[in-house]
Amino acid sequence: MSERTAAAPETLLAPAVQVSQSEITQEIRDLHADLARREDAGESLPATMHDFPPYRSSILRHPTKNPKLVDPETIELLSPAFGQRDVAAIESDLTIQHVGEPLGERMTVRGRVTDSWGRPVANQLVELWQANSSGRYIHQRDQHPAPLDPNFTGAGRAVTDDAGEYLFTTIKPGPYPWKNHINAWRPAHIHFSIFGSSFSQRLVTQMYFPGDPLFALDPIYNTIWRQQDRDSLVGVYDHDLTSPEWSTGYCFDIVVDGPDATWFEPEEDRP
Ligand SMILES: [Fe+2]
Secondary structure (H helix, E strand, O other), X not given: OOOOOOOOOHHHHOOOOOOOHHHHHHHHHHHHHHHHHHHHOOOOOOOEOOOOOOOOOHHHHOOOOOOOOOOHHHHHHHOOOOOXXXXXXXXXXXXXXXXXXXXXXXXXXXXXXXXXXXXXXXXXXXXXXXXOOOOOOXXXXXXXXXXXXXXXXXXXXXXXXXXXXXXXXXXXXXXXXEOXXXXXXXXXXXXXXXXXXXXXXXXXXXXXXXXXXXXXXXXXXXXXXXXXXXXXXXXXXXXOOOEOOOEEEEEOOEEOOOOOOOOOEOHHHOO
């Protein structure tokens, strides 16, 4: 597989004036409490708050106008197309893309893409990108002092099978610093992109890991203000998916529409 540059990391998004972690954490707590009060009072609120001041750069990047309705068929005429043959099986194994093996905890990520009625979403392109085990992206603007791994690019693709399932072999990414505030660190995460049945349905999300101590500190994770919605972004450790002497296993199911949908980033917010 050819080298592909990973998406711009969150370090690109530094605000001019930085505040402390404790101030950011308090802002997050206050906003969550206020949102819970508003919901208790009967207000209907979205699962994620696009205007979320602790995530400093989101103030300038979140949509301020209603989304435009587009005709999916018109979009399809102008969008790229891919076929199942365009995605090679080797692309779902991020540990065999170079001469040697990458450093880090080898892991399997398996999941099922369904709609909100539980029906499998088959033959869909699932793309994944991530930092290496040291928390470093292959990206020219990610220059924080953690090593690149010459045996790890951090990008892969798979197509869901008839049961809507995908499977990747990769290594567990490390947490990394970004410049939202002083001493800001992102919890370890893997970025996912799912194409629905048409290109105009492309959706992007992140998978996290159970018990990460950075959860309460991270403004991006906490733009999703209800705990149960945040929980849906945490991969589930699965010992049956763990292979003896080989790799650990995590499950990450994705629901692509309806009230049970996995929280997705709007296109403008994708780090
Ligand atoms: Fe990231």
